[in-house]
Amino acid sequence: MDRQQTNQTLKRIAAGAFSIAAFILLWHFGTKGTDLGKLMPGPFQVIGQFFRSFVKKIGPETVLGHIAWSLSRVLIAFSVASVAGVTLGLTMGWYRKVEAIFRPYFEMIRPIPPIAWIPMAIIWFGLGEMTVYFLIFLAAFSNVTMNAYAGAKAVDPTLVGAAKMLGANDRQIFLTIVLPSSVPYIFAGLQIALSSSWATVVAAEMVRSSRGIGWVIISGMELNNMTQILVGIIGIGLIGFLLAVLMRNIEARLISWKEGGQ
Amino acid sequence: MKNEGKSRYLALSVLSLSVGIIAWWFFTDFLKTIPAIVMPGPVKVFQTFAKKLFDTTPDGATLLQHLQSSLTVALSGYAIGVLIGIPLGILMAWYNKLDMFIRPLFDLLRPIPGLAWIPVMIVLFGIGIFSKAMVIFLSVFVACVINSYSGIKQTKAVHLWVGQTFGASNFELLWRIAIPTSLPMLLTGLRVALGAAWTTLIAAELLASTRGVGFMIQQSRGLFRPDIIIVGMITIGGVGALLAKLITLLEKILLKGGRW
Numbered sequence: 001m002d003r004q005q006t007n008q009t010l011k012r013i014a015a016g017a018f019s020i021a022a023f024i025l026l027w028h029f030g031t032k033g034t035d036l037g038k039l040m041p042g043p044f045q046v047i048g049q050f051f052r053s054f055v056k057k058i059g060p061e062t063v064l065g066h067i068a069w070s071l072s073r074v075l076i077a078f079s080v081a082s083v084a085g086v087t088l089g090l091t092m093g094w095y096r097k098v099e100a101i102f103r104p105y106f107e108m109i110r111p112i113p114p115i116a117w118i119p120m121a122i123i124w125f126g127l128g129e130m131t132v133y134f135l136i137f138l139a140a141f142s143n144v145t146m147n148a149y150a151g152a153k154a155v156d157p158t159l160v161g162a163a164k165m166l167g168a169n170d171r172q173i174f175l176t177i178v179l180p181s182s183v184p185y186i187f188a189g190l191q192i193a194l195s196s197s198w199a200t201v202v203a204a205e206m207v208r209s210s211r212g213i214g215w216v217i218i219s220g221m222e223l224n225n226m227t228q229i230l231v232g233i234i235g236i237g238l239i240g241f242l243l244a245v246l247m248r249n250i251e252a253r254l255i256s257w258k259e260g261g262q
Numbered sequence: 263m264k265n266e267g268k269s270r271y272l273a274l275s276v277l278s279l280s281v282g283i284i285a286w287w288f289f290t291d292f293l294k295t296i297p298a299i300v301m302p303g304p305v306k307v308f309q310t311f312a313k314k315l316f317d318t319t320p321d322g323a324t325l326l327q328h329l330q331s332s333l334t335v336a337l338s339g340y341a342i343g344v345l346i347g348i349p350l351g352i353l354m355a356w357y358n359k360l361d362m363f364i365r366p367l368f369d370l371l372r373p374i375p376g377l378a379w380i381p382v383m384i385v386l387f388g389i390g391i392f393s394k395a396m397v398i399f400l401s402v403f404v405a406c407v408i409n410s411y412s413g414i415k416q417t418k419a420v421h422l423w424v425g426q427t428f429g430a431s432n433f434e435l436l437w438r439i440a441i442p443t444s445l446p447m448l449l450t451g452l453r454v455a456l457g458a459a460w461t462t463l464i465a466a467e468l469l470a471s472t473r474g475v476g477f478m479i480q481q482s483r484g485l486f487r488p489d490i491i492i493v494g495m496i497t498i499g500g501v502g503a504l505l506a507k508l509i510t511l512l513e514k515i516l517l518k519g520g521r522w
Contacts, residue, residue, distance in 0.1 A: 015362035023367055039386055100274035105282065111506070112499035113461040115377075116476070118468060119483035119491050123300065199375035203465045206380070214378075218469070221381035229381045233374060240373035 041227045050231045058216055058228060067235055070205065070212040073129070074197045077136035081193065084137075085144025086186055092145070093152025094178050106145065114139040114196075115203050122208060132204045139200040140193035147189025151182025187251045194247055198240050213239070302489040310489040311496075321481040321490075323473055329497060332474040336463040339395035340456060343402025347455070348448065351410030355444075356436050368407060376401020376458060377465040389470040394463065401462045402455040409451025413444025446517055453509040460502045 024043045031037040053063040092099045125131040205214025220228030290303030314325040354361045387393035417440045425435045467476025479494035
């Protein structure tokens with residue numbers, strides 16, 4: 001890295017620090033002793049409360065406990081949905097018959113946002129964990145399926161032709177050509193699916209639950225406790241960010257063979 | 263030969279759908295193995311749909327009134343989000359200094375799903391239209407900034423050099439080269455944002471409202487009317503798909519052959 005570049009990076013960091021500091025100060029003085037301050041806690045109070053909630057419980061759990069609940073819900077439903085979605089997407093993309101049978105249903109269900117299933121899911125599965133799993137499953141499933149499907153459709157026909165000429169059977173083509181060459185697409189789908197699962201678990205917990213990070217913000221609303229809401233939002237943002245970083249890293253490792261690694 | 267294959271697959275699709283619908287009808291409306299309180303049949307859903315167009319019971323408004331109220335909120339939040347988000351994304355991508363200062367703040371906001379702001383807005387502004395429009399604004403804003411930003415960043419340096427050689431001013435470079443380059447991404451942003459707006463609105467209506475399609479399905483759950491819930495879900499899905507189609511249409515008009 002030459003001098004100019006280092007200089008540029010330093011400038012960037014300084015500018016970033018400046019604007020974040022400006023934002024916090026604006027927030028601090030905007031809420032201190034003003035009318036807004038009656039509704040809105042200051043930044044230091046919120047950040048302090050966020051760290052205090054690591055040990056002090058909000059309702060049944062500490063903040064970390066709530067996050068763990070939400071994460072475990074996402075993890076269970078997301079894994080099931082990924083496996084099901086990749087399987088359906090790839091077979092739909094590769095076998096015309098499977099596509100003809102399932103595509104119409106898929107296209108009918110896809111435009112309905114997972115959140116709109118909440119009332120129906122509660123009727124079917126009651127108020128327990130199953131409802132939340134079902135909603136996250138829906139959120140992840142359609143994204144994963146769509147992308148795996150696009151991936152299987154985008155397989156280079158030359159490769160398939162070459163494999164056929166060399167005498168590969170259908171199963172071999174599917175496993176050694178279609179599957180690997182769809183991996184970048186599948187990963188794009190998994191990424192979208194994970195962030196939409198995270199949003200969905202928050203929504204589901206907001207509508208109905210007694211634990212989880214979504215519950216933290218909604219109970220803050222019911223108690224008119226803005227500090228608690230903002231503590232929850234910091235948690236949601238932080239985990240959302242970490243999940244995105246995690247997925248990007250896994251992706252970069254797994255498909256390093258692909259140029260550009262996108 | 264190829265055509266024949268296509269129509270065979272189409273027939274298979276039609277067959278698959280009809281089997282599904284007949285099975286649905288058979289177990290619900292006909293045999294009643296699945297009680298209507300768990301899953302109403304297609305006939306019942308259709309009747310409810312027709313009735314709900316004019317009937318205000320049990321939730322105080324007809325389907326179209328609910329829909330109108332939902333669309334008003336969603337589209338007003340969407341419009342503000344687009345009007346602020348897209349110019350900001352373009353400016354951030356074009357002026358490096360602005361990028362340095364605003365980007366860190368934006369990165370703080372970005373990982374928070376729009377619907378997490380619902381409680382904040384409700385506490386600050388109550389459960390009226392304004393708080394919902396604000397929540398939608400936030401989720402639309404983020405999607406618009408991200409996409410217009412990366413659209414502008416895709417501009418090829420060579421194109422800018424050519425512009426400079428011919429003596430274009432900075433503004434002309436932006437207006438004649440960078441913005442046209444960014445149009446496909448920008449329109450993708452518009453579509454993603456529209457989906458986000460619609461989803462967020464439904465979430466807000468489920469949580470706190472007195473009117474709207476989301477409110478209708480939430481109420482119907484309490485009243486054990488799954489037929490209305492399904493009518494509501496179909497409406498939500500249908501309108502969402504229709505809005506997305508409008509943007510696709512806009513893409514077709516604006517991006518003639520994708521030759522930018």
